[in-house]
Amino acid sequence: MRKMLAAVSRVLSGVAQKPASRVLVASRSFANDATFEIKKCDLHRLEEGPPVTTVLTREDGLRYYRMMQTVRRMELKADQLYKQKIIRGFCHLCDGQEACCVGLEAGINPTDHLITAYRAHGFTFTRGLSVREILAELTGRRGGCAKGKGGSMHMYAKNFYGGNGIVGAQGQIFEAYNMAALWKLPCIFICENNRYGMGTSVERAAASTDYYKRGDFIPGLRVDGMDILCVREATRFAAAYCRSGKGPILMELQTYRYHGHSMSDPGVSYRTREEIQEVRSKSDPIMLLKDRMVNSNLASVEELKEIDVEVRKEIEDAAQFATADPEPPLEELGHHIYSSDPPFEVRGANQWIKFKSIS
């Protein structure tokens, strides 16, 4: 296995390496951890914010890299499958925003509860579902996490409440802020600010684009959402704040999405390709982490490339499964509408069609 990987990595990296040097790489010593400086967060109604330096261990670094790379490749694969019409319907991709989902997960416990809107694939993965289940749900097969009935926007897992097709929630969020602050609920409200609401830039949609201040009486912080370490530290800070019983807190993650709002949106009619290219070359989250790790001797370029290869393979397998898995049977159409015992009949498109509803 290692030899095969080595061979593949050699081909991919185009570097001629003798087997002997391969052994060298394996025994090369890396640093155990490194300290990094991270950007200071803007604060609203807070005296102090998250720390400006953080320690990243090699193990964590590799794990984050793998997760971010998995999310990235998974989204790109979803893009490919959508263009092949194997995925239909709606598909909102989050490539570019990997640091948000992986960084968030790094800052909370698996027993904490998470709920999000429709750009949910990354969170579904970080919350514990496998790529297979996610891709199969996107293609609408029975191997999917919601048995193929939910699709892109309705993926659920333990302590992960979706995946929701939320629109028009501007009023609702203020009601939620009010209740959370009134009853001091331990809730972190997170805004992944990717600068555009569908096709409208934030400057044209919001009277105040300082979203971290919009909680008004709720304290907030603005975080660089392209730097995973920044996100992690901010999340740890926010989680500690909530757990201490002080009530809710708001976190604005400044991030960017490379794709359009959804697959039906080319993503270039309201922004320039240059802008996308600039973000990709200067602030890509995976690239940032990789540079940091390599420069502080936490990992080698080859090692990270190996991870790339493994991830690619995993995604390929998952896509294969997602394409080949059978669709849920038609009988499932009527299931789980109600919790019902005994099962009852659901009327169909005309009076002579009936489905059985089981739950």
Add this chain to the structure above:
Amino acid sequence: MAVAAAIACRLLRLRAAGAGGHWRRLRGAGLPRGFLQPASAGEDAAQWRRVAHFTFQPDPEPLEYGQTQKMNLFQAVTSALDNSLAKDPTAVIFGEDVAFGGVFRCTVGLRDKYGKDRVFNTPLCEQGIVGFGIGIAVTGATAIAEIQFADYIFPAFDQIVNEAAKYRYRSGDLFNCGSLTIRAPWGCVGHGAVYHSQSPEAFFAHCPGIKVVVPRSPFQAKGLLLSCIEDKNPCIFFEPKILYRAAVEQVPVEPYNIPLSQAEVIQEGSDVTLVAWGTQVHVIREVASMAQEKLGVSCEVIDLRTIIPWDVDTVCKSAGLETENLKMLTLSSWERQSVIKTGRLLVSHEAPLTGGFASEISSTVQEECFLNLEAPISRVCGYDTPFPHVFEPFYIPDKWKCYDALRKMINY
């Protein structure tokens, strides 16, 4: 023009005469008698005071559930909530003003008994109330939300229809908010006007995934509410507000359940089937006795009870179903003996005619029992207008309108 000027002058005088919002009668002012007078002024008060359009008919005292107590509708609701909170440690009640007892006294005493963690007020946000309720229900606790008037349920419509109703379905049964129950006062009350009289059951009937229930009496209310709370689907429980005090009955003190999605045949008959729910059941009961007395027509009276999923079988069997088809349906034992085939159906509700729930019943019954119908199905409902204030007695489908429709059906 001159007339308009004259009236304007009189109005000015009237305003001068009756400052402070208390209109005074103008004798000989030439205005139509009774114009611009408060409803309770003077010896004409009897003429003006609105008589309720129905007479509440209590059911006989139920003997199978143990000791009973005289309760009106809001006390029956309090009793049901009391039983729920006692039985289920995760049950919580919340809504606007529920802490002091509620604007209709449905939650009196519960906060003192169970604590402020279990009976608490929410801010003024129906959408937030239902959204919050859905969240609690998803975590597994029993959430009993109160919307102060059914007319105010519309900000929460999105949460109910798009979130609550679809939670189980869209997550493939992984999550659900089945332990959510929403209670709201419902229906006309004599003086409610546009925003305190609505019957929005038809809006929710169009949404698979939730259950909508309307009781007709205190005994029914307690049993149905307890069933809704225990039901594993999100339920909306509409309480006819005009019955809160007007309906008094013997109601068991202990908890008991009345099954959902089962209509009740209150009175058997052979000529016409009358279907209604909530307050209107008492109206059609009176219509049934009028029909018996004046026309010699025997009416079958059905209280639908659950709006969705509704009991198609009972209504169809009553309105007319060929005997052979009965084998396909499950029959309760006493219904099996009395296969009633009236062939005529009248459905009545306060909500506006167009798109009201009577249209669904009518459509389904004609699909299932077309050849057995002797006359077109009659719907006696409110007009297609917003619920009026002054015109309420004209608006509601009272017993005379129902009687008239029944007569036309008989003579068809």
